Amino acid sequence: MEVEVPGGSEAADTGSEASYKVSQVEIEDVEENLKNADVIFEHLEQLPFQVFILSEFGKPIFVNNDRNEGEIVSLVALICAFVSRCQSWGDSLMTMTSQDNHIQFLHKSPLIFCVVSKYPEQLDQQLEVLFEQICSILSKSQLENVYKKKGDNYDLRKLLRGTDRLIDSSISSWRASPINLVDSSISAIPMNPSDREFLSTTMASCLGAAKLDGALFGIMIARRQIAAMVRFKKYMIHPRDLNIVINLVSDNTLQTDSQNWVPICLPRFNDTGFFYAYISYPWCNKEQDIPVCIVLLSVKRDHFDGLKEVRQQIVTKLENNQKFFVNFAQAMKTPNLYQISQIGSNSESLWSFLYLNHSSKQVCMSASKIPLITRDERWIARSEMRRSSSLSSLHPHLRTLFVRGTKHCLFVWVTDLFSLYCIFGPFVTATIAFQVVEKLLKSLKSHEQRYFIINSTSF
């Protein structure tokens, strides 16, 4: 059957392309006593997951809860012993499973990652993402060098000072984001196709006009979703790197009128050097409060002023187009997600869906709909999707799946081009579900420019 695949067919870059020269930063060595907050052990038990990051030599680096160091040290030593023991056998420890606890290990020299979770799905990828998150702060080459220079017993926390919240929010977004099945996908904030076109061309022309050699990407982010993305010539940014940027700009402490100049390593682009991110929230003030962030990425550390100029031009051009700006502000403030009722008749039985285009790595998610309203209700639906996504990656031959549950029905359709996860009401039949899904795909295709970024403009 021929199915139209909404969401564009332009392949996103998946490999790291490091041909561009990127500069290095020296990170200052600051001594600071870590605050030992009181921890509640029970709190840990209740969490759906628990992450430990430590050095190969058993030094704790990060634990995603404020815990008494004395308590974690023993656990950390245990993890270290497990991993190094397996390594001494010429093997590597991947995972341990007890009744309802799943423990996943990742050994990326010089660090060891470990996650304990009630949910077994995709824990390995989660640890990869965390590794990349740390790389984005230090870069991989620095990470490797640090222990050589400072000795095995060096406390990496000194270098990561203040970035715990980034790791934390990376973990939360993984778990709690309503969108990401895997962090290697992004979602576009719904916009009028013409508005998006205007936004992209404006950004591209301003960046192009500035002729800054080394400014490679311009991204506009709102509500953890991408509004527009422009790039220099053929350079591509990997969705995982993009998620690191999103994670960075969603940090509340940055969201002020001011502008920020942050060194950031994008490991999928080049894990040895740093980009400089010019981050600004042009309308994040009392009068307007549009939660939009402009990120301009350059490899040169002295481009701050140039990029500031570019940003000003973009802001001015956008504000000058009055008609555009009103629509734009509205779309950013309250994003208008895809409503299931758009499908048309007989779609009442569809409660929620999540669509992932495999080539452009973009997802589209339905707006919330009765009866999936409370966080609990939505969480259960999302867990189902997450589980079936993990199932389909484990069993690549699995193409369609229809499960009649006691509370709802699950319909999964995976092809080479897209994956679709649907939650239906309990009384739907497979035939009806399939009919609704076909209509849904048609509808998405006809509105694809609204819900996906089809062509990323280059300058």
Next chain:
Amino acid sequence: MLELGASFIPFEPDRSSHDGNITRNFFDCSSQRICTMRNNGALGLTSKSLKNDKIMNVRTKDRGEPSTVKFSPDGRLCAMQRTPTTADVVFLEKTETSLCLELTVNTKSKEPLLAVEWVTNNQLLLVNNHSAELLYINEDKKSSKLLKATNVNAAWAIYYAPSQLLLIANGQSCSYLQPFVVTHSQFTRMKGFEVDFGGSISKENFLEKDAAIATIYGRVYVLVFKYSNRNATVLDLYELPFDAATGPSFKHSLILGFNGGCGIHVIDNLVVVHHQASQKSLIFDIRVSSPSKSHSPLVVTTIESHPQHQPPPALYTNFWFTFLPDIVIDSSGGVMYSIRLKNEHAQLEIADKQTMLEYLARRSNEKKLFVTTLLACLKARALSLRQIRKVFAMLTGVTGKSSASENSVENGSGSSQKPVLDCEKYASLAVTQQEMQSSVLIPLREEVSLPESYVANIMLQYLRSLFDAEITPEAYLIEMVVETLAEAGEMSKLQQIVTYRVINDSKPLAFLLLSYEARCSTLFQSGVDILARNKASDEIVEVMLEKKQIVDAFRFIDVRNLNDALIPKVVEAANQHCVRQTRYAIKEHLTEKKAKASLYKSIGDELYTAEEVKGASEEQATCALFEI
């Protein structure tokens, strides 16, 4: 195991006194009467039988000493052979004053008579060397008339009254036996046969005393002693077919294991051979399976006398005469005894329990003993499961399909030939399911010392035997089997017999299974399956609601297109047990089905507040992070 003299009758023993009075006794095999003649009847003729108390006492003329005395079946006529060629029919009408009237009959050829036998109350059979003749005796006219004659060479002849069978020996060494059936005033010639009697120089001819006829398990057999100089004597059994077309066949060979004089009885389908020299009696049961035609004695025992005889009579004496089927005549003491089996001793005498139970099952009128013995064996766990199965198969095989075919073969109607031979039917033991349950299975269940799984296995074997015999098990039996299996914790077996429809579906069974759900969850599904097969849709909905499977109940209503009457009940249950999401789904579903709004109005419209919906939509749109 054999008891002498439970019934007996005394008579005056033979004697020749000084005063010239002679007393002689005769036994008539056909009418089973002993006849005492004093002075050849002049001083009186007395005949007695064990079967009835009626003693006949008459006087006849003294016309010489008779060689045989035969009574007609009704006892009104008596045939005596006083000369070699003639027979006298005596009309036994009691006359106080005068002697009995007599009529002399003979064969046409006037040859010496070999046999004189009553075929019916007024038909007399005479056999001589060359022919067999059937005479009609007219009691009123005191005359005789030849009804039928057939030419046959005869060396000797024996007559088997129960089947009206005449067996004539002829040929060289008299070993060719020719059976005739004498019915409807006709001679029906059956296929003759040669017997192997172990002839030798010292024993040239097959003698009348070495042959006997008996009915065993519904078939007529000719029993032939086969002597041998080297080996012990063997008793061969030739089976006579019921029709005239097939020839008799050699069926069984009973190994006696001794030489010398012996007497035969056939009691309750058992062949009993009494050996005088060793004072032992061998009991043979030809139904005991044997790899070849040869049978060894099932029991070797010694006759005991009934305690009513004090002092106990001497046993196995020279004065003993044995007659089929069970008569022993002590000619010195003047007592006629019967021998009977004491089956209650079988447990002691037969070591193998399965053989013993099968033995008991084959005895007539021993059902009670069989059932109690079976129960005792099961309680004592004396039988292996395999043996139990065989015993059950034997019991159910009787009442099942095989009984029809077996009986027809047994009684000859199965063959295309018209049966001419008739004999006493053998009825196998039939134990109904009800008797089985009340006398065996229930007592077993109540026996606390037995493991439940053992009892359950026994019941399964019984069930299996019923199935093998294509008998429908009674509902109460199934219920008990199910209960026992459940008690024994044999849930997998229970599951299997339900799944494979070993036991028939019924609603009570379904509910029984449902009630075992706590012990074996899969039985629940089995129960529901039965209900489904019974189209008990309403019950299924009830069961699902009971299990709080409300969504499933609704789906079931949809699939089965059940009427709307069930819906309010389901909606009610949903309101009680379901989360709001499910209730919403039910409501939507009913709306879509265009069901009457009154059916689901109790769900209410206010499941979701506008505020909540707005909040969720905002959170979703802005990708707010949250953890559960």
